[in-house]
Amino acid sequence: MKILVCISQAPDTTSKISFIDNDTRFNDDKVQFIVNPYDEWYALVRALEIKESLGGHVSAISVGGPALETVIRKVLAIGADDAIRIDAEPSDSFGVASAIAEYAKDKGYDLILTGKETIDYNGSEVGGMLAELLGLPFVSLASKLDLSEGKVVLETAAEGGLEIVTAPLPCVISAAKGMAEARIPNMRGIMAARTKPIEVAAGNAPALVQIKKFSLPAPKSSVKLIDPENVEQLVELLHNEAKVI
Amino acid sequence: MSVLIVAEIAKGAFRKSSLEAISYGSRIASKLEMNAIVLAIGTAADAQLALAGNYGAAKVIKVDHPNFQHPDSGAYTALIADVVASTQSSVVLFTHDNLGKAVAPRLSARLRAGLVSGATALPDLSEGFVVQKNVYSGKAMAAIAITTPVKIISLMPNSVSPVLSQGTAEVEAFSGSADGYKPQTSSRYEHTERDGEISLPEAELVVSAGRGLKGPENWGMIEELAGVLGAATACSRPVSDIGWRPHHEHVGQTGLAIRPNLYIAIGISGAIQHLAGVNGSKVIVVINKDPEAPFFKAADYGIVGDAFEIVPKLTAAIKKLKSAN
Numbered sequence: 001m002k003i004l005v006c007i008s009q010a011p012d013t014t015s016k017i018s019f020i021d022n023d024t025r026f027n028d029d030k031v032q033f034i035v036n037p038y039d040e041w042y043a044l045v046r047a048l049e050i051k052e053s054l055g056g057h058v059s060a061i062s063v064g065g066p067a068l069e070t071v072i073r074k075v076l077a078i079g080a081d082d083a084i085r086i087d088a089e090p091s092d093s094f095g096v097a098s099a100i101a102e103y104a105k106d107k108g109y110d111l112i113l114t115g116k117e118t119i120d121y122n123g124s125e126v127g128g129m130l131a132e133l134l135g136l137p138f139v140s141l142a143s144k145l146d147l148s149e150g151k152v153v154l155e156t157a158a159e160g161g162l163e164i165v166t167a168p169l170p171c172v173i174s175a176a177k178g179m180a181e182a183r184i185p186n187m188r189g190i191m192a193a194r195t196k197p198i199e200v201a202a203g204n205a206p207a208l209v210q211i212k213k214f215s216l217p218a219p220k221s222s223v224k225l226i227d228p229e230n231v232e233q234l235v236e237l238l239h240n241e242a243k244v245i
Numbered sequence: 246m247s248v249l250i251v252a253e254i255a256k257g258a259f260r261k262s263s264l265e266a267i268s269y270g271s272r273i274a275s276k277l278e279m280n281a282i283v284l285a286i287g288t289a290a291d292a293q294l295a296l297a298g299n300y301g302a303a304k305v306i307k308v309d310h311p312n313f314q315h316p317d318s319g320a321y322t323a324l325i326a327d328v329v330a331s332t333q334s335s336v337v338l339f340t341h342d343n344l345g346k347a348v349a350p351r352l353s354a355r356l357r358a359g360l361v362s363g364a365t366a367l368p369d370l371s372e373g374f375v376v377q378k379n380v381y382s383g384k385a386m387a388a389i390a391i392t393t394p395v396k397i398i399s400l401m402p403n404s405v406s407p408v409l410s411q412g413t414a415e416v417e418a419f420s421g422s423a424d425g426y427k428p429q430t431s432s433r434y435e436h437t438e439r440d441g442e443i444s445l446p447e448a449e450l451v452v453s454a455g456r457g458l459k460g461p462e463n464w465g466m467i468e469e470l471a472g473v474l475g476a477a478t479a480c481s482r483p484v485s486d487i488g489w490r491p492h493h494e495h496v497g498q499t500g501l502a503i504r505p506n507l508y509i510a511i512g513i514s515g516a517i518q519h520l521a522g523v524n525g526s527k528v529i530v531v532i533n534k535d536p537e538a539p540f541f542k543a544a545d546y547g548i549v550g551d552a553f554e555i556v557p558k559l560t561a562a563i564k565k566l567k568s569a570n
Contacts, residue, residue: 011381013382013498013517013518013521014517017381017384017385019385037498037499038499041499092359093350093360094353094354094359094360097350097354116346119381119382119498119521120380120381121380122362122363122378122379122380122381122382123350123360123362123363124341124346124350124362124363125349125350125353125360125362126350127350128318128346128347128348128349128350128351128353128354129350129351129353129354130354131318131319131351132322132350132351132352132353132354132355133354137317137318137319137429137430138318138319138347138351139318139347139430140318140343140346140347141343141346141347143492156343157343157446157493158343158434159255159444159446159447160436160437160438160444161434161435161436161437161438162434162435162437163315163432163433163434163435164432164433164434164435165315165430165431165432166430166431166432167429167430168429168430171429174346177492177495177499177500177501178492178493208353208357208358208359208360208391208392208393209359209360209361209389209390209391209392209393210389210390210392211387211388211389211390212375212387212388212389212390213387213388214380214385214386214387214388215385215386215387215388216384216385216386217383217384217385217386220542220543220545221545223531223541223542223544223545223546223547224545224546224547225541225546225547225548225549226546226547226548227548228548228549228550228551228554228555231548231555231558231559231562232562232565234530234546234548234559234562235559235562235563235565235566237546238507238528238530238546239566242507242527242528242545242546244450244506244507244527244528245450245474245507245563245566
């Protein structure tokens with residue numbers, strides 16, 4: 001079983017979000033980047049669990065400059081066998097998907113996993129684009145993934161219940177909460193990661209959209225506090241002022 | 246040239262989020278002097294489908310075929326790409342939900358059409374075609390220009406209110422054969438919700454609770470409050486991690502992101518990861534005994550006090566309101 005896990009970096013959730021260059025670029029000064037949680041906690045860990053039970057090889061792939069090394073080493077420390085960095089500067093999801101597809105098309109991966117979205121762009125786009133570019137089946141937002149008789153069996157949320165989806169291999173799956181539990185790298189993993197190979201491949205990242213400007217939401221007006229002895233006032237405000245009940 | 250809206254049908258009628266997309270797409274169509282055409286996939290009576298006219302659509306193309314029983318991304322993409330070509334659509338709209346997330350990116354790659362997913366406002370057409378969406382889990386917004394000939398948008402549910410009009414839409418069957426769009430995946434549905442339970446992703450009202458409740462045995466009052474409101478129940482991550490509540494109730498950065506009209510947070514401190522999943526809510530009410538809880542900074546209304554005293558009073562007050570109306 002040859003598995004490819006797509007990894008993105010994202011600002012740590014507690015980072016201060018601000019912009020530079022006339023609000024066209026994220027200000028990464030003093031920002032700590034982490035592995036995008038959906039990629040790490042769910043996609044990567046499930047890939048490792050499959051390898052541990054069935055054997056195989058888990059590669060991680062990421063698209064971007066040399067600064068990605070920190071998150072790539074983390075992924076290797078958690079347990080990926082090796083990693084690929086496509087040396088390109090994508091400006092949108094299509095750029096990321098194109099660069100990965102170009103690399104992966106003739107490598108014979110059985111299963112390609114992505115997180116359900118990144119916590120910076122929140123697009124939920126790369127997995128579907130990648131599947132289309134590779135001509136593979138794609139199932140999004142899977143909260144459970146098992147292998148059975150050469151196929152993947154997935155669970156996805158559906159209104160009032162869940163869909164149990166069966167997809168042939170090879171395929172692309174995006175991982176949501178539930179697929180696995182986060183793992184913390186141990187000292188042995190961290191030591192091993194130092195010597196695991198990172199392949200740097202050239203690549204192109206064509207764009208279909210362009211970010212014109214970032215902005216910050218208007219500050220929230222301060223909370224209206226209600227006396228705990230007068231809960232009826234809250235109901236009155238929700239009914240007459242906010243008009244939500 | 247047209248604007249094509251991919252609409253979903255549930256229980257014989259358009260989903261609410263699809264009506265929002267139809268209205269949104271129709272407003273773009275009228276600005277661009279185009280027709281708004283709805284692609285309705287599923288089973289519904291023509292009279293129901295014609296209601297798209299009330300939201301500005303001129304035409305509904307209906308496809309009701311076993312190949313589209315479940316949202317196979319490949320089959321849907323192939324069908325929609327063909328309808329985009331036959332209707333000469335230059336803008337394609339989805340809802341940013343499970344179907345939109347599965348299909349819109351595939352269509353984008355197939356047609357080399359720029360995609361903005363999770364749009365929160367009508368596009369600005371004054372200088373090109375610029376669509377606004379939330380980024381950094383709701384902590385910022387981005388204005389994104391789509392420069393390709395065909396443009397794809399998935400609309401964030403509950404963010405742009407539909408506008409009603411007087412029009413009628415003609416309903417016609419898909420002119421091609423749907424037999425060729427074979428799904429590569431198969432699926433079986435399992436109903437897991439109890440009768441009367443409200444589905445969290447689509448709920449307009451949500452009552453959520455956290456560690457402040459001290460134990461799973463104390464959720465009775467939360468369910469009772471949700472019951473009188475007609476709300477769904479949710480919880481914070483620690484509560485689902487320790488198994489007090491099921492995982493599918495976890496809202497936050499790594500769980501479910503929701504955008505209800507009303508979010509009532511009880512005994513949840515409001516860590517930034519939790520806020521990332523609920524900051525799209527229209528109105529936030531926080532009940533917490535700690536006046537320093539960070540959640541109060543993100544709240545519209547707050548009560549500093551003991552949830553075990555306040556929640557039953559709140560339930561009683563809502564019951565009173567409901568019986569008075």
